[in-house]
Amino acid sequence: MIPNPAHILVIGTGSIGTRHAENLTHLGARVDRLGWRGATLQDIAQAVAAVDAVVIATATDIRLPLIEIAARAGMPVYVEKPLAFVPDDVAAIAAIAAPVAERSMLGYMMRYHPAFRALARTQLSDVFGFHFSIGHDVTQWRKDWRFSDSYAAREMGGGVLLDLCHEIDMAACLFPGLMVGPVDCLGHATYPGVDMASRIAFRSPGGLSGEVAMDYLTPKLHRRATLHGTGRMFDFDFAAQDYLITDAAGTRRIDAPLERNAMFLDAMRDFLALVQGRVVSNVEHLPRLDRCLPSARLVADAWAARQFNGTIDRELS
Numbered sequence: 001m002i003p004n005p006a007h008i009l010v011i012g013t014g015s016i017g018t019r020h021a022e023n024l025t026h027l028g029a030r031v032d033r034l035g036w037r038g039a040t041l042q043d044i045a046q047a048v049a050a051v052d053a054v055v056i057a058t059a060t061d062i063r064l065p066l067i068e069i070a071a072r073a074g075m076p077v078y079v080e081k082p083l084a085f086v087p088d089d090v091a092a093i094a095a096i097a098a099p100v101a102e103r104s105m106l107g108y109m110m111r112y113h114p115a116f117r118a119l120a121r122t123q124l125s126d127v128f129g130f131h132f133s134i135g136h137d138v139t140q141w142r143k144d145w146r147f148s149d150s151y152a153a154r155e156m157g158g159g160v161l162l163d164l165c166h167e168i169d170m171a172a173c174l175f176p177g178l179m180v181g182p183v184d185c186l187g188h189a190t191y192p193g194v195d196m197a198s199r200i201a202f203r204s205p206g207g208l209s210g211e212v213a214m215d216y217l218t219p220k221l222h223r224r225a226t227l228h229g230t231g232r233m234f235d236f237d238f239a240a241q242d243y244l245i246t247d248a249a250g251t252r253r254i255d256a257p258l259e260r261n262a263m264f265l266d267a268m269r270d271f272l273a274l275v276q277g278r279v280v281s282n283v284e285h286l287p288r289l290d291r292c293l294p295s296a297r298l299v300a301d302a303w304a305a306r307q308f309n310g311t312i313d314r315e316l317s
Helices: 015-026 041-048 060-072 087-103 114-120 166-174 260-276 289-304
Strands: 007-011 030-034 053-056 077-079 127-135 179-187 197-203 209-215 222-229 233-237 242-247 250-254 306-311
Touching (some): 007 041, 015 030, 015 260, 030 041, 053 060, 053 260, 060 077, 166 209, 179 289, 289 306
Antiparallel strands (some): 197 209, 222 233, 233 242, 242 250
16 A cells, blocks of 8 residues: 555556556555546646556557647657657657656566566676577457457557567567667458568677567467577576576576566556655566666567568458
8 A cells, every 4th residue: 555645547447447446546546537438638638637647558559649739738648659650759758758758667667577577687798699489379368359350450550569569578678778670560451551470589799699479370489589698598487477587507497476466556556656756666677767768769660670471361350
């Protein structure tokens, strides 16, 4: 529980907005909720003026004006990922949110994953290559949810690269200075401009190279990170919660148990601390908004570089 409970406005009433609202309530905050569909900017400005901070859990393509309203009112914001999908919009948000950025956060909850935190605490200077992958059949994601009716099916702001961009963020945290190379995508005739599978190549000035692959298609959830170094290899299976480190002495497992909502709770706990000027946790990569801008730019650069090289023909309802 927090002293003198913060009053938080959650904009967005979908699944992620609901999760954030419930977690904030659990942590002792007062929560107002506002659906953005049908609300005018004046409605939103009035609601923002009555609270201490704002959580923005809306479709990506309408976040810029909401962030601007909050920032002009001096309100910290917690913005769901991705921050934006157009490089110019990332730059615009960085400028608009600058006065509140040190008290704001971006929703990169995987930074709180215990196995990722173990990697973040490890010296990785010998790593010369990496591969992150994630995928799952999008039609199986949530009960009573249809891909065709969702933000994910939109040409502007939808697609798997944006939806599953945590892997890009993890790579950016572990290996600062990455640059986007070729981005190969598979599309769908029914959803033009929406990537169903994407593979992003990365490189760094020091010679490191790697890739992030994601898809909406795989029947069973997979989520994995493999790092290759001259002295060690890391093979982390986040879906199976099996984390292996191999070196000259052999292979060992690390213990990193996870309760998924704990990551969301930890992130929201840090956001409330920022809002109230209290001490945040010791997480290795605090997803404070100003510190997340390099990762946000990398996501937008990758989205802008997409090349559709084929299509898939399975039905996605």
